[in-house]
Amino acid sequence: MxxxxxxxxxxxxxxxxxxxxxxxxxxxxxxxxxxxxLLALVDSNMLPDEEIARKLAExxxxxxxxxxxxxQMEKNTILFYxxxxxxxxxxxxxxQTILDEExxxxxxxxxxxxxxxx
Numbered sequence: 001m002x003x004x005x006x007x008x009x010x011x012x013x014x015x016x017x018x019x020x021x022x023x024x025x026x027x028x029x030x031x032x033x034x035x036x037x038l039l040a041l042v043d044s045n046m047l048p049d050e051e052i053a054r055k056l057a058e059x060x061x062x063x064x065x066x067x068x069x070x071x072q073m074e075k076n077t078i079l080f081y082x083x084x085x086x087x088x089x090x091x092x093x094x095x096q097t098i099l100d101e102e103x104x105x106x107x108x109x110x111x112x113x114x115x116x117x118x
Contacts, residue, residue, distance in 0.1 A: 038087075041080050067113045071106060078102045 053073060060066035078099060085095045 038083060041083065063116050064113060067109050067116070071109050071113070074102055074105045074109065078106070 053069075056069050057066045060069060081095050081099050081102065085099070088095070
């Protein structure tokens with residue numbers, strides 16, 4: 001799933017409206033604190049790569065724990081894309097598709113978790 005999102009996001013970054021929005025951001029438009037926050041989101045393991053995600057899942061002691069880990073990753077991804085959407089303003093409509101998919105993953109994981117707990 002996440003590989004498809006990465007491909008979609010990379011494709012979206014190539015679109016002119018997103019490129020225009022990103023290039024229009026001047027360094028002074030963002031507060032230092034907000035810039036640090038965005039960098040922290042990107043640099044932390046908040047958005048782990050596939051290898052780290054797989055290791056976390058393998059280390060889980062139960063199926064429910066693995067689902068909880070996946071839920072947290074999905075929520076982190078939603079937060080990240082919402083921040084991008086806020087940053088890009090009107091030009092960020094292209095991110096809505098990814099956000100909708102991530103939200104559906106949260107729903108599906110919660111359904112699976114409920115099933116396993118019954």
